[in-house]
Amino acid sequence: MATLAEPLVERYGKIVRIPPGPGRAIVSTDLHGHMEDFRRVVAAFERALTRGNAYLVFTGDLVHGPAYEKDSYPEHLGDYYEDETPLLMQSFVEVQKKHRGRVICLMGNHEHSHVGGPHTRKFHKTPSETEYFERKIGPKRTSEYQGLFRSFPLVCVAGKGVVITHGAPRVLDATFAEICAAEYGGHETKTIPQMLEVPILGELFWARAAGSLCVRRFLRRVEIEGQKNHIAIYGHDPVRRGWAREGAEQLCFSTSFALRNARKVYIELDLERVYPTVDELKLGREIRWLYPELGDQRKKK
Numbered sequence: 442m443a444t445l446a447e448p449l450v451e452r453y454g455k456i457v458r459i460p461p462g463p464g465r466a467i468v469s470t471d472l473h474g475h476m477e478d479f480r481r482v483v484a485a486f487e488r489a490l491t492r493g494n495a496y497l498v499f500t501g502d503l504v505h506g507p508a509y510e511k512d513s514y515p516e517h518l519g520d521y522y523e524d525e526t527p528l529l530m531q532s533f534v535e536v537q538k539k540h541r542g543r544v545i546c547l548m549g550n551h552e553h554s555h556v557g558g559p560h561t562r563k564f565h566k567t568p569s570e571t572e573y574f575e576r577k578i579g580p581k582r583t584s585e586y587q588g589l590f591r592s593f594p595l596v597c598v599a600g601k602g603v604v605i606t607h608g609a610p611r612v613l614d615a616t617f618a619e620i621c622a623a624e625y626g627g628h629e630t631k632t633i634p635q636m637l638e639v640p641i642l643g644e645l646f647w648a649r650a651a652g653s654l655c656v657r658r659f660l661r662r663v664e665i666e667g668q669k670n671h672i673a674i675y676g677h678d679p680v681r682r683g684w685a686r687e688g689a690e691q692l693c694f695s696t697s698f699a700l701r702n703a704r705k706v707y708i709e710l711d712l713e714r715v716y717p718t719v720d721e722l723k724l725g726r727e728i729r730w731l732y733p734e735l736g737d738q739r740k741k742k
């Protein structure tokens with residue numbers, strides 16, 4: 442069982458660190474209001490906790506989901522689900538409180554839309570899903586969640602050299618100190634192309650893959666206490682088959698949004714293990730099926 446003597450996450454402004462040592466980190470990408478997938482991820486974390494020290498990292502985009510009826514649900518959005526963002530947010534707050542110092546959510550572009558980013562129009566056009574969600578939950582919850590979103594970090598440095606971000610870290614020049622001090626406000630009126638030009642935020646939220654040299658330099662700049670970083674893992678962009686490696690340093694994976702249930706995966710990191718390249722993240726060890734019982738569907742094609 443986990444005990445209080447185990448190290449909790451360390452905070453350096455917008456960078457958070459899960460220190461190396463015995464234990465696991467469960468990592469989930471974009472849930473977009475999918476309650477069943479959220480429950481499965483939390484269950485994986487709580488199982489890991491019964492075996493020892495454990496942490497839970499969401500890479501952002503907990504909020505906003507599709508607004509289709511079951512019979513008109515588009516093929517490209519994977520298996521049908523109903524957007525339950527309000528319940529998911531409530532549950533996230535409860536889980537974070539229950540396991541204080543062990544549960545992290547990074548800022549995604551959808552959370553950012555509530556605290557200074559451009560409003561997102563992936564699921565609702567007029568009003569945007571940003572306004573749609575705020576109207577649905579009312580002013581009191583809105584300001585509570587805005588406070589929570591402002592507390593979300595941008596980067597998580599975990600174990601022996603794994604860096605976790607929302608999208609691929611296409612961070613050209615920002616230093617450790619600049620990332621720590623990044624501000625979320627002031628981008629409401631920007632278009633997405635304008636937002637992409639913003640250092641740090643624009644460089645962390647939208648890319649599917651970044652140049653290998655750029656990623657390697659970024660990884661080096663966010664090293665803490667001499668612990669070398671080797672790989673970056675992230676979501677944001679759905680990968681239909683579950684995950685995709687990009688060069689030696691990048692792994693994009695999909696836990697929920699826009700996937701068939703059978704292809705959804707989460708990552709379970711060993712916080713004592715060095716992963717020199719993303720090839721060392723193995724299916725069945727670090728890469729885990731979110732719906733292990735759907736093996737038959739995975740065999741079909």
Ligand SMILES: [Mn+2]
Nearest residue numbers: 502549550677
């Ligand atoms: Mn995103």
